[in-house]
Amino acid sequence: MIYYPALLATPVPRYTSYPTAADFHDRIGSADMAVALASVAHDAPISLYVHIPFCRQICWYCGCNTGNVGRGDRLAAYLDRLRAEIAVVAAHLGSRGRVTRIAFGGGSPNAVAAGDFAALLATLRTSFAAADALVSVEIDPRGFDAEWAAMLGRNGVTRASLGVQTFSPAIQAAIGRVQPQAMIESAVALLRDAGVTSLNFDLMYGLPGQRAADLADTLARAIVMAPDRLAVFGYAHVPQMISRQRRIDASDLPDSEQRFAQAALADRMLGDAGYQAIGFDHFALPHDPLAVAARAGRLHRNFQGFTDDDAVATIGLGVSAISAFADRLIQNDKHNGRYHAALDAGLFPAALGCHRDDDDRFRGQLITSILGQGHGDAGLLAADPDVRRRLAPFETAGLLRWHGTRIELTATAMPYARSVAAVFDRYRAGSAAGFSRAV
Numbered sequence: 001m002i003y004y005p006a007l008l009a010t011p012v013p014r015y016t017s018y019p020t021a022a023d024f025h026d027r028i029g030s031a032d033m034a035v036a037l038a039s040v041a042h043d044a045p046i047s048l049y050v051h052i053p054f055c056r057q058i059c060w061y062c063g064c065n066t067g068n069v070g071r072g073d074r075l076a077a078y079l080d081r082l083r084a085e086i087a088v089v090a091a092h093l094g095s096r097g098r099v100t101r102i103a104f105g106g107g108s109p110n111a112v113a114a115g116d117f118a119a120l121l122a123t124l125r126t127s128f129a130a131a132d133a134l135v136s137v138e139i140d141p142r143g144f145d146a147e148w149a150a151m152l153g154r155n156g157v158t159r160a161s162l163g164v165q166t167f168s169p170a171i172q173a174a175i176g177r178v179q180p181q182a183m184i185e186s187a188v189a190l191l192r193d194a195g196v197t198s199l200n201f202d203l204m205y206g207l208p209g210q211r212a213a214d215l216a217d218t219l220a221r222a223i224v225m226a227p228d229r230l231a232v233f234g235y236a237h238v239p240q241m242i243s244r245q246r247r248i249d250a251s252d253l254p255d256s257e258q259r260f261a262q263a264a265l266a267d268r269m270l271g272d273a274g275y276q277a278i279g280f281d282h283f284a285l286p287h288d289p290l291a292v293a294a295r296a297g298r299l300h301r302n303f304q305g306f307t308d309d310d311a312v313a314t315i316g317l318g319v320s321a322i323s324a325f326a327d328r329l330i331q332n333d334k335h336n337g338r339y340h341a342a343l344d345a346g347l348f349p350a351a352l353g354c355h356r357d358d359d360d361r362f363r364g365q366l367i368t369s370i371l372g373q374g375h376g377d378a379g380l381l382a383a384d385p386d387v388r389r390r391l392a393p394f395e396t397a398g399l400l401r402w403h404g405t406r407i408e409l410t411a412t413a414m415p416y417a418r419s420v421a422a423v424f425d426r427y428r429a430g431s432a433a434g435f436s437r438a439v
């Protein structure tokens with residue numbers, strides 16, 4: 001892979017949705033959510049995403065909407081409101097939709113006591129007639145214990161994603177997330193023994209003080225543990241937006257060229273270990289449903305990244321959670337107090353979002369296809385002189401080719417996929433403020 005700094009100079013979104021959350025506005029509210037739920041077809045597959053905005057320890061690099069769990073009463077009050085939201089959504093949905101997946105993220109779902117989590121899952125399954133839904137949960141290895149693992153097993157949870165990030169003790173200290181390898185090994189063993197056999201590891205590159213050798217060591221240790229999937233994300237240092245990142249020493253962050261080399265190293269090592277690259281930052285063993293979906297051209301993208309989930313709508317539950325419907329994206333209030341107040345008033349806590357028209361849907365599918373498969377049919381956009389002009393430098397560098405209206409990235413061009421995709425984002429004409437580096 002060749003590094004062309006000019007082609008990666010502009011920060012770009014990760015495109016977990018299109019339009020992106022940066023393009024949401026506040027002319028969306030409770031009534032929009034009611035209309036969206038009423039439009040769900042009766043047998044349509046839908047997914048639930050449940051946000052737990054608490055962690056037992058806060059990592060300095062974290063950009064998630066989460067806070068320290070502190071005393072248990074805040075968490076108890078939150079779970080009460082979450083149950084109220086589940087009730088109001090289920091009542092509006094009625095018999096429409098068929099919940100096929102439930103994903104818990106955060107924050108750290110395992111900041112919740114095991115018994116309370118089991119009760120929440122039972123409420124979801126009962127309220128949405130979702131007894132057979134595939135359940136996945138994000139896990140913080142710190143504090144994960146045998147009681148939690150057994151609870152997951154008893155409740156039929158089969159997928160978990162562990163926040164690993166790095167095995168280097170020095171880098172763990174530099175990012176405020178100390179979790180010895182033995183702790184991660186223990187979490188993996190507990191999960192597998194409990195029957196949670198589909199595991200993902202989240203890893204990071206571009207961390208303070210991280211050198212290629214550190215990343216290679218982390219990748220080697222992760223490969224030995226054989227997770228089914230890995231996501232390898234570049235650390236986005238934006239302390240002007242995420243104040244907790246001010247604790248990170250920015251003087252020792254890898255530069256753009258080092259970050260590019262680290263992403264390429266992850267791609268090479270995981271490929272050599274038998275993982276299939278899924279888009280630009282996910283990897284899966286060939287038998288994994290994500291890898292199978294990628295080979296079959298059935299890859300989707302949601303707020304958690306690439307997925308094989310073919311639900312036609314995702315309903316986000318909890319503070320800041322985002323719901324995705326064909327014609328609109330709706331984000332719940334990010335502020336706990338307002339989230340609680342809306343539910344107390346019997347309203348959906350919808351605060352931000354946008355409507356999506358045919359053009360948005362077309363561009364969104366094209367962007368997902370470029371990010372996930374490295375190709376896509378640009379249709380009428382292929383004739384847009386501005387698109388051709390902006391993509392010309394990528395063509396000149398040998399990173400992409402046009403075949404009629406189809407665009408195709410070459411084999412080593414995936415690090416540039418986000419930058420190429422951004423050319424088709426009609427909302428990105430000017431500002432790149434607030435986005436992370438392109439690699």
Ligand code: SF4
Nearest residue numbers: 055058059062064107
């Ligand atoms: S455990 Fe995860 S969600 Fe919680 S602070 Fe750390 S990175 Fe953020």
